[in-house]
Amino acid sequence: MVPRTFKNCSRGLGRLLWLALAFLGISLLTRIGLALFSGESYSVGSWLRFLAVGMLFDAAVLPWLLLPWAVYDAIVPEKIDRPFLKCAETIWAGIWAIAYFSFFSVVAFGEFAFWGEFSSRFDFIAVDYLVYTHEVIGNIQESYPVGLWSGAIVLFSAGVWALTWPRDMAPPVAGWKLRFLRIPVLGLAAFAGVSGLTMDTALRTENAYVGQLSLNGLYSLFHAYRHNELDYERYYPILPAERLNDRIRSLVAQPGTSFISSSGIDRNVTARADAGRRDVNVVLISVESLSGDYLGMFGNTQNLTPELDKLANDGLLFTNLYATGTRTVRGLEALSIGTPPTPGQSIVRRPQNGGLENVGEELKEQGWTPYWVYGGYGYFDNMNAYFCANEYKVVDRTDLDAEGIAAHSENIWGVADEDLYSLAMRQFDREFESGNRFFAHIMTTSNHRPYTFPEGRVNFPQHHREGGVAYTDWAIGNFIRRASEKPWFKNTLFIITADHTAKAAGKTDLPPSRYHIPMIWYAPGLIGPGVEGRLMSQVDIAPTLMGWLGLDYTSRFFGYDLFRLEPGRERAFISTYQKLGYLKGGRLVILDVNKPPVVVDGFDAETETAGTEGTAAIAGDDALIEEAIAWYQSASSLFREGLLKDIADDGDEEQKAPACR
Template sequence: MPLFQKLFSKRFGPIFLLYLIIISLAFITRTALLFKSAAGFEWTFLNIIGIYFIGLFYDTVLASYFCIPLVLYIWLIPNKIFRKNWHRIILYGYFLLVTFLLLFNIVAEWVFWDEFSTRFNFIAVDYLVYTTEVIGNIWQSYPVIKILIIIFLIAIATFFLIKNSIKASLNSSLQFSKRTMIALPLLCIPILSWFLVSNKGKEFSNNQFAVELAGNGLYEFGAAFCNNELDYNKFYATIDQDRAFKIVRELLGHDNVTFLEDKNSIVRKIKYTGDEKKYNVVLISVESLSADYLGVYGNTQNLTPNMDSLAKNGLLFSNLYASGTRTVRGLEALSLSIPPTPGQSIVKRPNNENLFSIGNLLKKQNFDTQYIYGGYGYFDNMNYFFSNNGYQVIDRTAINEKKEIHYENIWGVADEDLFTLSIKELDKDYQSGKPFFSQIMTTSNHRPFTYPDGRIDIPSHTNQEGAVKYTDYAIGKFLKEAATKPWFNNTIFVIIADHCASSAGKTELPVYRYHIPAFIYAPKIVKPQVFEKLIAQMDIVPTLLGMLNINYDSKFFGRDIFQVKPDEEWAFVSTYEKLGFIRNGHLLVLSPQKKVQQFKVLPNNDQIEEKVDKKLEEEAIAFYQTASYLYKNKLLSK
């Protein structure tokens, strides 16, 4: 009798069988994702061996968790019941369910990798909260029913292949004491792994695709779920607190800046000469728009003729980088002007009310301040965050008449309908006699990439290029209509992406994947020019305040870019746990376990690891440490 058949015929044979199924499907998943990412994967012997052997370790840990209910059942069920014919239905059902879920996971991981080029992570956990939008997005993007039927049929076929092996164990008898001697060690495996294993063990290579492939998607999901907020001082490299604030104050100091408190503070007076300028400001945050989609940044597909024209006739920022990889990170940078603190975005954290935001600041300056969104604002906690930080929130619920909606999907109304709503609101603001600040968040440039027919030459539901071109169409239409309004000549329009379309690359923080488009358009106010200095996304807010010539006491970490000297350029990039600081062509990366790395960023977008420069390290730590300290201690309130 073959060895496997002997094992299956034993009382705990189903445990071994389940383990084989789990690691086999995990092997298939890993191999499929490997070939999907073949272009970015570094094909070395070490990487190939690493992803499969380290991957097997994490697959085994995951399998130990799946085996817990089966171990308990086989251990505690008496022999008399275990040998009953009806009993096999329970075991059959469990194997069929687990097989279906694991096959479904293969498809889910493929889809997630296609979007983010990573295993399940914090984003996947985040999406669980918003099941309506996420499930709706999947439903509109993929043939879900067909996929589920295929998965179910494969699960049934797999079950019939293993049915006899499950059945072989049902005639075995084993005394409870002997079952205990087997069950307890098996149960110790997941218990010990819970306390002793972390997902950091997969970080064996400098190639990020190899690191991701070495992990296990479901295990990574669990790890992200348990670590969705990270305490900076506990997990990251630190320096003396007084020194950290001293460094940050030196970096934020300018001729028009006076610090108002002695230490452990960045509160400072920002003073401009001349009178305040009561311009209106309309800030358009464009969903998932990488700089390389625009012609002014080198694209040759003519996807953005309207934005290209506007940018050429305005102030174009050629070297601006997003704070993170999610919409909420962009919203955080554009409202709070703060570096990306580790873990969840502040937009989604508890106790995020009454912060020092541009909304609260301009509201004190007698501006009408609004956040206008084409979807339902409960998504990503936007309603709560903005309404509690100085903005009036206007979302999908403000559009009541069906005739005002040309198209909508799970994320919200089409961008042209969002801008129609925005025009109405801006007209109301103008009639009130007060200047206005309105931040508009688009949604159409997002999977499933659907929009009204007949607007552009790329059919709806085709690809992201089509969604980009449609959003460009909607922005062009909006600005054309706005130009007919009496408030147009006195209005500054800012168009900026929230983050790039993709953040994946060969390294943990591929800098070029954070390069976003941004420009200011105001024909009567701003002269056409290209601004080439390195800029952080959070610099937009104080730059706008500078254009308004407003004197104010600031708690912002960003700076008016027109006050920045050539040797004072930097930017911030991040994932939920990797914190990057870019300066002078170098990227300093802070990671959990107090890890510090430095990379030289080459013109071809490659990044070569180099010796850590002490000065750059202290500057990076100082920014992130002080930002985390001020937020944690509620010192960033308005």
């Protein structure tokens, strides 16, 4: 049964048409399915917009997929007289046709899975995941019935091929000149597609979901691959060098600091008179994907976090903290070096990222032993290399056997959080027995797909995000209870926060509510119960900690010590890999590639809608935009110029860096 469409086509043209219709049809169904899957209500105009623009992007990708087949068709004669060779060619072509259709289908399934996690088409996160195939393939295998789905896709593809593939029609035979002519024609079409369309063609809309639906997944993937690192000064608005220097210095200055020179942000920080906790150990836990709205203290009614809610009641709760980005490495960057996000890739994964001014190195200079403790394999995302190059002792899941710890549960991302904490406590016990203070940055993994954990811990099912959150909460409570029996507990500050939220996408490009994360400082006897509601960024955590400990040091942090910051100067940074947001005074500045700055005023966190949007829409916006530019431009240029490297403090002894693995 061959569709009438192919009856009068030559063999090659019929096959190319079949492949084109298969790709365009699956792309259309994917777009419609994602629109329904998003759970949003779209107007007729929005439907027409993303279907029409989406077809343009599908058409731009199509020639690239057809080119290999056109080359094959040009080389292999259409008329084959020998039955055996003709049969072999038919089988060979059929195998590849089924493979093509299966590939289109797998991409479609992948888009649904990616949308469910990130509410967008493929982006730079997908590119990063392709680099770490072991973790990604393992995660897919543990999260989905891959064998069953793969078999179903191949069988379905074979069925479609059997019913619709153009064959045995005795069609007209195309000469070799015509067959070879298709190659440059498709090549020109491929070039025209990538030259004539830009991401802005799809994304120029007030509704971010409509923009994403207007894209094609493969187009988005390869665009992200080509633009994974962005030069700020090439793509974003900038200030002249002299104005930039004056502006950033005025922004980072605060009481108790004095600049070292006439340019840059290098400054001496003097400890507060009321602070003096130089003997306190510090355990900083960055929890995987812990959105603020998971916690009961922020209104969640599912009882996912009873342990964290109790710790919040007994400790100091920060209620207005925002993550800088949407990736673990972005959160680690902010927590360690206190720097606003630079466009493109996180500094954790960039070259020349060793020897930076960072909280672990600063504490090491003043007597603490800094640790990076991770529940997975730390080569992922360059994490072990980054922390080791910045003077942390590195510990990850490869150390469990040497410590004699048998994991209660593990998946492709890491061991169960309870085993991670056991591993960390082994290090703390040794440091305490040696008379050393310690600072440990612990990164969890259990609240990550496939959401598996030891049985019998929580009353939530495996393989669901709610179960992952609940187990993560249980493990933190269990860790605190076990730690309370240790001799070092009474003199230890526990800081519990998140690397980022579970979902950062929304109707708008940078919805601030999707970057809201919790933070709890818990130290019975050292910190009384309380609530801190001032606006705060992840980049402020390190300098706030240094100030609380009562330390004098030389700083290149961009963050503030919130406890001594004058009211009205609070601000936060939020970002994707391309869009850079600056929150201050209830307004949001958005800097984007090759676009004028946009200011959103009167943002409603509940509905994720903006009251007023535009460039310099409200009196005073020019100054706010200049602030945003100064922060982001300075962070990018100072890192590029090597001016975020460590500054030796007076009296520091040269210390040998640990051997990295």
